[in-house]
Amino acid sequence: DVKVTQSSRYLVKRTGEKVFLECVQDMDHENMFWYRQDPGLGLRLIYFSYDVKMKEKGDIPEGYSVSREKKERFSLILESASTNQTSMYLCASSYVGADTQYFGPGTRLTVL
């Protein structure tokens, strides 16, 4: 079975802190994605990566950056957390050319 794991289920941070969210997949997938999920808005794509060290902006990249140094790991970085970044963050992965994505359990981030 495909497994996508995220470093934390719940995280509480202060405004202005630098926040790292980690995602690891064990299926050798080329593509990895970061979404945020907010009530009434569904999932919105923040960034995605189709190869090591490659990244592309999604629909809402402002205030975020990403890092993909190894194929299995994709990190989301909040350089200076703000209260409007309080949300559920979901990581996903897929094979290149495949349309099915596999999701991790999510990290619920609260910024105070």
Next chain:
Amino acid sequence: GDSVTQMEGPVTLSEEAFLTINCTYTATGYPSLFWYVQYPGEGLQLLLKATKADDKGSNKGFEATYRKETTSFHLEKGSVQVSDSAVYFCALSDRSQGAQKLVFGQGTRLTINP
């Protein structure tokens, strides 16, 4: 750009009721269509998908048919169970620069009462 619109929730039904969750889309090409489900406290799981017009996706008693003429992909189940309580997301695929991105609807929360 491409977009997905789902019926607004929340939806509350009694066990064994018939379920329909409406989903319509706009797309410039010929996308694949998906239903994902999110059970409480979990990430999203693929429920079913259809890759071309008139295809029917099915899984766990749920069905959805890709209707190009009405740009719809409505989710149906004949008899729901309490265990079907979850948030359901309709989505379409969007090929872009080597990675197939998904565009999601806003989600519909479904609660089934015993």
